[in-house]
Amino acid sequence: QVQLVESGGGMVQAGDSLRLSCAASGGTFTSSTMAWFRQAPGKEREFVAAVIWSGRSTYYADSVKDRFTISRDNVKYTVSLQMNSLKPEDTAVYYCADKRSNYYYANMLFDYWGQGTQVTVSS
Numbered sequence: 001q002v003q004l005v006e007s008g009g010g011m012v013q014a015g016d017s018l019r020l021s022c023a024a025s026g027g028t029f030t031s032s033t034m035a036w037f038r039q040a041p042g043k044e045r046e047f048v049a050a051v052i053w054s055g056r057s058t059y060y061a062d063s064v065k066d067r068f069t070i071s072r073d074n075v076k077y078t079v080s081l082q083m084n085s086l087k088p089e090d091t092a093v094y095y096c097a098d099k100r101s102n103y104y105y106a107n108m109l110f111d112y113w114g115q116g117t118q119v120t121v122s123s
Contacts, residue, residue: 001027002098002111003024003025003047003053004022004098005023005099005114006094006095006110006115006117007020007021007117008021009094010120011120011122012119012120014086014121014123016075017075017084018119019080019081020083020094020119021079021081022036022078022096022114024037024096024098025077027098027112028100029081029098031053031102033052033102033103034096034098034100035048035099035106035110036070036097036106037051037097037110037116038093038119039092039116045095048061048068049052049064049069049070050104050106051071051072052102053074055074056070057068062092063089067084067086067097067113070082071086079089082121084109087121091121092118095114097110097111097113098110098111098112098113099111103120
């Protein structure tokens with residue numbers, strides 16, 4: 001059974017940076033596409049970023065492009081999200097997700113989810 005545990009959330013001010021991490025266990029991490037999603041209060045969960053198994057290809061939502069960077073470590077079985085120039089509209093619970101796939105496509109359904117970590121950005 002795959003387990004995903006997020007960490008690194010917190011409260012920051014607009015313009016600050018934050019780094020989220022997700023530790024994976026119980027599966028074949030190196031065969032997975034990993035992603036970050038977020039859900040703000042009263043809104044639907046939305047895609048943030050994804051990285052394929054090799055780390056060579058990454059994908060981003062337009063709202064975070066050029067500010068966020070997703071990366072993975074296939075030795076430590078972790079995936080990270082470096083968030084720079086944070087804005088109040090980035091406030092949300094951030095979720096790590098795992099899909100048994102060697103590639104990514106839009107609206108892909110992910111198999112496993114973490115419990116989420118709260119990110120709050122004040123103006």
